[in-house]
Amino acid sequence: ALAGPGAGGPVDSGRRLFRVAFRSELAPIPINQIHNWTVHVETAEGQPLEGATLKVSGAMPAHRHGLPTEPKVTADLGGGDYRVEGMKFQMRGDWEIYVDIAASDGQSDSATLPLVLP
Numbered sequence: 001a002l003a004g005p006g007a008g009g010p011v012d013s014g015r016r017l018f019r020v021a022f023r024s025e026l027a028p029i030p031i032n033q034i035h036n037w038t039v040h041v042e043t044a045e046g047q048p049l050e051g052a053t054l055k056v057s058g059a060m061p062a063h064r065h066g067l068p069t070e071p072k073v074t075a076d077l078g079g080g081d082y083r084v085e086g087m088k089f090q091m092r093g094d095w096e097i098y099v100d101i102a103a104s105d106g107q108s109d110s111a112t113l114p115l116v117l118p
Helices: none
Strands: 009-011 018-026 035-043 053-060 073-080 081-087 093-102 108-117
Touching: 009 035, 009 108, 018 093, 018 108, 035 053, 035 093, 053 073, 053 081
Parallel strands: none
Antiparallel strands: 009 018, 018 035, 035 081, 053 093, 073 081, 093 108
């Protein structure tokens, strides 16, 4: 699992097929600066999920807007870790990060990671 400053999770995906965590390359997570994250995905049994396809997005539900960027998963780093480039937050407050996961065996699920930027 990912730990330390700028990290969050793990959280269960909606159907509890996967567990998802993240770590920002910049800590604390900055405002108005594009940066990269590592997203870690494992099975419900705790095994790293290799070779999955991930889509990452986010929103600020209270303000009814999403991220100002469209993050892209640019690398499967192995061990259930995936590089996400293009993360950017334009304001402080309560965010939700959405990770849609499609495993190589055809199973799919989504996780919502809460994120508070003080």
